[in-house]
Amino acid sequence: SAVISQKPSRDICQRGTSLTIQCQVDSQVTMMFWYRQQPGQSLTLIATANQGSEATYESGFVIDKFPISRPNLTFSTLTVSNMSPEDSSIYLCSVLSGDSYNEQFFGPGTRLTVL
Amino acid sequence: AQTVTQSQPEMSVQEAETVTLSCTYDTSESDYYLFWYKQPPSRQMILVIRQEAYKQQNATENRFSVNFQKAAKSFSLKISDSQLGDAAMYFCAYGRGSRLTFGEGTQLTVNP
Numbered sequence: 001s002a003v004i005s006q007k008p009s010r011d012i013c014q015r016g017t018s019l020t021i022q023c024q025v026d027s028q029v030t031m032m033f034w035y036r037q038q039p040g041q042s043l044t045l046i047a048t049a050n051q052g053s054e055a056t057y058e059s060g061f062v063i064d065k066f067p068i069s070r071p072n073l074t075f076s077t078l079t080v081s082n083m084s085p086e087d088s089s090i091y092l093c094s095v096l097s098g099d100s101y102n103e104q105f106f107g108p109g110t111r112l113t114v115l
Numbered sequence: 116a117q118t119v120t121q122s123q124p125e126m127s128v129q130e131a132e133t134v135t136l137s138c139t140y141d142t143s144e145s146d147y148y149l150f151w152y153k154q155p156p157s158r159q160m161i162l163v164i165r166q167e168a169y170k171q172q173n174a175t176e177n178r179f180s181v182n183f184q185k186a187a188k189s190f191s192l193k194i195s196d197s198q199l200g201d202a203a204m205y206f207c208a209y210g211r212g213s214r215l216t217f218g219e220g221t222q223l224t225v226n227p
Binding site (some may be wrong): 001031033041042044045046048090092096102103104105106108109111 | 141148150152157158159160161162165206210211212213215217218219220
């Protein structure tokens with residue numbers, strides 16, 4: 001399994017500002033994913049990030065609000081732009097395992113609070 | 116679109132006892148994977164167990180086992196000899212290709 005770290009682990013931000021979340025993996029992976037987990041709810045996929053191509057966004061999520069970078073096979077960033085209190089959530093990155101089981105391994109998450 | 120339903124928002128179990136968490140899903144596909152993830156208060160999503168749809172044999176990982184009923188589209192998780200460290204939110208997930216679809220979760224409390 002991959003070891004995944006995220007920075008920051010938590011942050012409190014003001015309305016209208018932006019925050020960039022970093023996701024670092026200890027091995028090269030093709031596919032990385034960004035999820036949002038709103039308080040008390042399940043995980044919702046924001047986008048899939050492949051190295052060397054534009055991220056693929058899910059319905060309800062747009063690049064202007066959640067720009068993603070994927071500069072290499074071990075790193076990705078998610079920016080939450082022009083934040084509002086509704087963006088207060090846990091943001092998790094994950095990677096697809098290298099075996100045939102299609103399982104995903106998750107980072108520890110970033111808890112974002114927007115005031 | 117695939118949907119995953121966990122009908123038990125909360126469950127509780129006495130330490131050392133057995134508990135079963137329910138999950139149903141909806142799909143028209145025949146080839147897919149099913150997973151149970153655990154999320155303790157630390158927020159870390161931890162894979163508990165996985166099942167390949169083409170396998171009839173139920174997966175087992177130590178104290179964790181599943182009851183996979185493909186025709187009924189049911190995928191329950193049984194935790195035997197429950198421990199205090201099992202207390203967490205448990206998510207059932209359907210996987211096909213690279214996509215995961217999660218259920219709403221079941222909060223498990225383990226009482227000493």
